[in-house]
Amino acid sequence: MSPTPDTVDELIRSGYQHGFVTEIESDTVPAGLSEDTIRMISLKKQEPDWMLEWRLKAYRHWLTLEEPEWAHVQHPPIDFQAISYYSAPKKKGDGPKSLDEVDPQLLDAYNKLGIPLDEQKALAGVAVDAVFDSVSVATTFRKNLAEAGVIFCAMSEAVREHPELVQKYLGSVVPHTDNYFACLNSAVFTDGTFVFIPRGVRCPMELSTYFRINEAKTGQFERTLIVAEEGSHVSYLEGCTAPMRDENQLHAAVVELIALEDARIKYSTVQNWYPGDEQGRGGIYNFVTKRGDCRGDRSHISWTQVETGSAITWKYPSCILRGNDSVGEFYSVAVTRGMQQADTGTKMIHLGRNTRSTIVSKGISAGQGQNTYRGLVRMAQRAENARNHSQCDSLLIGDRCGAHTFPYIEVRNPTAKVEHEATTSKISEDQLFYCRQRGLSEENAVSMIVNGFCKEVFNELPMEFAVEAQKLLNITLEGAVG
Amino acid sequence: MLSIKNLQVAIEGKDILRGLNLDIGAGEVHAIMGPNGSGKSTLSHALAGRDGYQVTGGEVLFDGRDLLALEPEQRAHLGVFLGMQYPVELPGVNNMMFMRESLNAIRRARGEEELDAVAFMTRVRDKARLVDLDEKLLKRNVNAGFSGGEKKRNEILQMAMLEPKLAILDETDSGLDIDALRVIAGGVNALRSPERSIILITHYQRLLDYIEPDFVHVMVGGRIVRSGDKSLALELEEKGYGWIEEEAA
Numbered sequence: 255m256s257p258t259p260d261t262v263d264e265l266i267r268s269g270y271q272h273g274f275v276t277e278i279e280s281d282t283v284p285a286g287l288s289e290d291t292i293r294m295i296s297l298k299k300q301e302p303d304w305m306l307e308w309r310l311k312a313y314r315h316w317l318t319l320e321e322p323e324w325a326h327v328q329h330p331p332i333d334f335q336a337i338s339y340y341s342a343p344k345k346k347g348d349g350p351k352s353l354d355e356v357d358p359q360l361l362d363a364y365n366k367l368g369i370p371l372d373e374q375k376a377l378a379g380v381a382v383d384a385v386f387d388s389v390s391v392a393t394t395f396r397k398n399l400a401e402a403g404v405i406f407c408a409m410s411e412a413v414r415e416h417p418e419l420v421q422k423y424l425g426s427v428v429p430h431t432d433n434y435f436a437c438l439n440s441a442v443f444t445d446g447t448f449v450f451i452p453r454g455v456r457c458p459m460e461l462s463t464y465f466r467i468n469e470a471k472t473g474q475f476e477r478t479l480i481v482a483e484e485g486s487h488v489s490y491l492e493g494c495t496a497p498m499r500d501e502n503q504l505h506a507a508v509v510e511l512i513a514l515e516d517a518r519i520k521y522s523t524v525q526n527w528y529p530g531d532e533q534g535r536g537g538i539y540n541f542v543t544k545r546g547d548c549r550g551d552r553s554h555i556s557w558t559q560v561e562t563g564s565a566i567t568w569k570y571p572s573c574i575l576r577g578n579d580s581v582g583e584f585y586s587v588a589v590t591r592g593m594q595q596a597d598t599g600t601k602m603i604h605l606g607r608n609t610r611s612t613i614v615s616k617g618i619s620a621g622q623g624q625n626t627y628r629g630l631v632r633m634a635q636r637a638e639n640a641r642n643h644s645q646c647d648s649l650l651i652g653d654r655c656g657a658h659t660f661p662y663i664e665v666r667n668p669t670a671k672v673e674h675e676a677t678t679s680k681i682s683e684d685q686l687f688y689c690r691q692r693g694l695s696e697e698n699a700v701s702m703i704v705n706g707f708c709k710e711v712f713n714e715l716p717m718e719f720a721v722e723a724q725k726l727l728n729i730t731l732e733g734a735v736g
Numbered sequence: 737m738l739s740i741k742n743l744q745v746a747i748e749g750k751d752i753l754r755g756l757n758l759d760i761g762a763g764e765v766h767a768i769m770g771p772n773g774s775g776k777s778t779l780s781h782a783l784a785g786r787d788g789y790q791v792t793g794g795e796v797l798f799d800g801r802d803l804l805a806l807e808p809e810q811r812a813h814l815g816v817f818l819g820m821q822y823p824v825e826l827p828g829v830n831n832m833m834f835m836r837e838s839l840n841a842i843r844r845a846r847g848e849e850e851l852d853a854v855a856f857m858t859r860v861r862d863k864a865r866l867v868d869l870d871e872k873l874l875k876r877n878v879n880a881g882f883s884g885g886e887k888k889r890n891e892i893l894q895m896a897m898l899e900p901k902l903a904i905l906d907e908t909d910s911g912l913d914i915d916a917l918r919v920i921a922g923g924v925n926a927l928r929s930p931e932r933s934i935i936l937i938t939h940y941q942r943l944l945d946y947i948e949p950d951f952v953h954v955m956v957g958g959r960i961v962r963s964g965d966k967s968l969a970l971e972l973e974e975k976g977y978g979w980i981e982e983e984a985a
């Protein structure tokens with residue numbers, strides 16, 4: 255892929271593109287966290303009792319935990335009582351949301367973000383679930399999907415409409431005891447997406463969720479659950495943005511993927527939460543737990559992420575390779591500039607025989623950005639002939655940024671093979687001069703070198719999003735040199 | 737076409753070029769020779785506008801325009817090409833794509849139409865034959881893992897693609913065996929034209945057996961201390977630089 259003139263135009267525009275606030279009347283609960291907060295969320299969502307109990311159990315466990323300090327990131331302590339745990343745009347009346355009933359201001363907000371919710375104008379072949387603060391405001395193409403037997407709906411709706419599926423799978427990959435932020439999410443999660451692909455079905459469209467934080471002083475705690483039954487295929491994409499605000503906002507999501515025998519799940523993320531300003535004021539704390547369970551033999555889960563936003567990112571999309579011959583993949587581009595910090599990577603837990611995993615991580619640091627790759631590859635005792643290949647590359651732009659790599663490898667089976675390669679390089683003055691001598695602007699030169707560096711990962715993204723991701727990267731790195 | 741008057745350039749506060757004068761007419765080939773460290777590469781970088789080469793005095797006019805006021809890419813847009821002594825590797829950047837971006841950036845800057853993919857491919861294949869560059873190298877990343885000779889061929893290929901008005905070739909011959917030297921010289925000769933001026937920087941007179949210059953200059957201590965025709969190069973070959981250095985001192 256080459257930077258087109260289009261991308262060059264994009265380069266001229268500067269700064270964070272999605273920083274606007276939508277003035278919309280919202281129902282925001284007062285800040286604070288207690289059992290009462292959780293009961294109120296559950297009530298607002300008209301949840302069955304079992305769901306409330308599930309939340310309270312998580313909350314009680316959370317009270318016994320302490321915030322982790324091991325990630326290579328720094329931030330002042332988070333005051334969990336200063337956050338509002340529920341905020342929703344006010345609706346006229348209740349009932350199922352058809353697109354005609356969605357507040358025009360919301361449609362407008364998504365239009366501005368380049369995500370038309372009008373099915374006629376939508377990107378061909380992509381269905382969208384739009385989550386605004388704590389609720390899903392619209393889900394497109396539901397009818398078409400239902401005809402194929404695919405369930406694609408808001409999580410809160412799934413809790414009411416498909417309780418047997420939710421009860422069976424929710425928390426089965428990331429239990430509430432897993433970690434501090436996942437536990438908090440289990441207690442207070444508000445919305446997110448539920449996807450169910452029945453046996454043998456190839457989902458006819460790309461599915462995507464677009465997360466938007468709008469309201470000030472709120473946290474977003476979404477929960478996504480994707481279940482692919484035997485032999486089914488699905489490709490899913492999430493995008494995220496938030497307004498520019500001076501205070502930090504917390505985003506603590508949990509994503510669980512379950513692939514049964516011969517199923518394939520491809521999960522792509524383009525994360526562009528507000529990163530804060532050049533001085534490090536404001537921005538999203540993105541503390542996310544994402545995990546896929548290759549539960550069946552020959553199942554396949556692939557994570558692709560392009561992380562350009564957030565003040566702090568802390569996430570490790572992982573695969574549990576339980577089924578024999580199952581395959582896990584992790585392709586990541588993480589960019590930090592200004593004062594951004596990212597601690598990201600993956601875990602590949604090989605349990606089954608002949609399981610294979612691939613890790614390709616590309617970290618780009620500019621300004622004073624700090625980029626850490628942290629990855630675990632574990633070959634369990636039964637993982638006969640398991641294979642992993644990891645490639646972790648860091649690219650530095652300028653002298654004040656940093657790149658750190660922490661690979662953890664545990665091998666308990668002598669037939670397993672793990673390969674790890676790592677490189678660190680820098681965009682040199684020589685390279686920039688060479689490009690400029692050939693008529694390219696410095697920005698074009700940087701974008702070409704960076705895009706070249708990320709090519710392997712961009713190739714994994716669905717076509718339309720690869721172009722988006724490339725543009726986003728160029729905008730993010732605009733003015734990063736000099 | 738190019739007029740350099742009393743050019744003075746310092747690197748990190750150290751004077752390297754100390755009052756260099758040179759006039760080059762359209763279509764002329766000038767060879768610049770001189771011992772190591774005499775400032776030949778400094779001159780080429782200063783003409784191309786590299787950061788860190790501080791111009792402390794003098795002027796350079798290119799087609800009547802003040803070249804020194806321009807950014808490196810603007811100079812490239814006007815038709816200044818520098819074939820580097822040490823071509824840089826660009827990992828991850830496809831060679832063919834790089835050339836296409838480069839060519840189209842220059843065309844855009846000149847208000848010309850971009851070349852479409854088919855026209856570009858035809859042209860690049862054609863020019864690759866001129867320098868006998870293996871087409872496989874077009875698909876690789878720019879100079880990444882190329883041998884010394886392949887890098888130099890790739891530089892001349894880019895020159896052929898960009899059709900500059902002024903080509904400065906900095907030690908394009910160094911590190912080449914005789915066969916490669918012939919091929920590259922053949923490529924350069926094919927690019928000689930009444931509109932194109934060439935500065936050939938070289939250490940050895942050997943190259944001048946293949947590319948016949950109109951003028952030969954000798955640089956010592958950041959100045960041109962002697963100019964002549966190609967017989968000067970032969971004289972240097974015979975006697976070395978010592979006598980000129982002594983004269984210049």
Ligand SMILES: Nc1ncnc2c1ncn2[C@@H]1O[C@H](COP(=O)(O)OP(=O)(O)O)[C@@H](O)[C@H]1O
Pocket residue numbers: 747748750752770771772773774775776777778779
């Ligand atoms: N980046 C640099 N920093 C400091 N001195 C330099 C640098 N580049 C070149 N020089 C010095 O400038 C002088 C001329 O170098 P150069 O132009 O490369 O000579 P030539 O190409 O004729 O061999 C030498 O003394 C060299 O050490």
Ligand SMILES: [Mg+2]
Pocket residue numbers: 776777778821906907
């Ligand atoms: Mg030199």
